[in-house]
Each structure stands twice: as structure tokens, then as C-alpha cells.
Amino acid sequence: MAKNEKPQIYVQRRGNYLVPEMATDADLIQRLPIGQRIKVTVSEGRSPAKLRLYWSYLGRIVKACECAPSPEALHDVVKLHTGFVTPVLVKGFTVAVPKSISFASMSESEFDDFLATAEKWLVQTYGISIKDAFTEAAA
Known part of the structure; x- marks a missing residue:
């Protein structure tokens, strides 16, 4: 602070x-x-626990599928594939720059929407839901 x-x-x-x-x-x-x-x-308060859940979920997918070198890399891929980007024009080409999910950048309801969209894409792509990621780990 x-x-x-x-x-x-x-x-x-x-x-x-x-x-x-x-x-x-x-x-x-x-x-x-x-x-x-x-x-x-x-302003709406953000849930640190929900953000930790998201990062843990990404970590479990990376570990299970070896689909990315890190949860951070998978996070960028998720944002690109779900359209959570800002289009930027660079030398005549449009480049998709991933947006931030920081507490300052979005409200809790916006994060909820992002999380739902991210999970949908991750399930379609890797077949692992949040529930699956944590149920299988407990078993």
C-alpha cells in the first residue's frame, strides 16, 4: 500500500x-x-479465494495434460482463445494483447463471467472441469 x-x-x-x-x-x-x-x-470486492481457485485449476490442467510450460502460459492462451484481448494495430497488423484479470482491472461479476468462459473453453479443449480437477486430485 x-x-x-x-x-x-x-x-x-x-x-x-x-x-x-x-x-x-x-x-x-x-x-x-x-x-x-x-x-x-x-465498488464490488474481489474474492482472493476465487482467483486462487482459478490459478490452481490452471496448474492442475498443466500438470495433467502437459499442455503449457506453466499456468501463466496457459492463462495467456485461455485469454487469447476466449477473446479476452485488446486489439492493437502494429505496422498494419492487428495484434491481440491479452487483458488483465487483476483486482483493479475487473469487478467480481466480470471475473465470474471470465471464469465461466475460461472453464468452458478449457473443458472443450482439455476435457477437465474445475470440479473434475479437484475431485480427481482428492481421489
């Missing part, structure tokens, strides 16, 4: 109220001065 960057506070909506998600969020809220006007910028 940059020196001038304020820590993020995560809350969940309960009726018409925003409730701290974790104890650390409640602690940060307690530090705010009572009665002071506070600016809140609303």
Missing part, C-alpha cells in the same frame, strides 16, 4: 446498513472520528 493510500474497509449490506465484514474492518471504522463526514466510494 502506498504511503498516502488509505486502508480498504470491506463491508456487507444488511438491509439499509453497511456492516464491517471482519474484525479488522470494524477496527478501522472505530478509528474514524464520530460525527465527521466520510466519503465512501462503492
Whole structure:
């Protein structure tokens, strides 16, 4: 976190109220001065667990199929084949540049859409769903 960057506070909506998600969020809220006007910028929080699941899924496909040198390489292939790219014109040729799936680049619902599209392509191409990847590993 940059020196001038304020820590993020995560809350969940309960009726018409925003409730701290974790104890650390409640602690940060307690530090705010009572009665002071506070600016809140609303954005969806991303799920680190879901992102870890995606990377683990890619890792298991790479291990099972030896289809790429790394999960990162397979990730780029997934983005290219699913159209998750930005077309860039270079010397008269259009080049597909893979987009980012970073927390800053997309919302949780956008990541959900990307994950569903990625899984569909991975199942069609390698025959391994997320469920299969983790069921077979447990067996």
C-alpha cells in the first residue's frame, strides 16, 4: 500500500446498513472520528479465494495434460482463445494483447463471467472441469 493510500474497509449490506465484514474492518471504522463526514466510494470486492481457485485449476490442467510450460502460459492462451484481448494495430497488423484479470482491472461479476468462459473453453479443449480437477486430485 502506498504511503498516502488509505486502508480498504470491506463491508456487507444488511438491509439499509453497511456492516464491517471482519474484525479488522470494524477496527478501522472505530478509528474514524464520530460525527465527521466520510466519503465512501462503492465498488464490488474481489474474492482472493476465487482467483486462487482459478490459478490452481490452471496448474492442475498443466500438470495433467502437459499442455503449457506453466499456468501463466496457459492463462495467456485461455485469454487469447476466449477473446479476452485488446486489439492493437502494429505496422498494419492487428495484434491481440491479452487483458488483465487483476483486482483493479475487473469487478467480481466480470471475473465470474471470465471464469465461466475460461472453464468452458478449457473443458472443450482439455476435457477437465474445475470440479473434475479437484475431485480427481482428492481421489
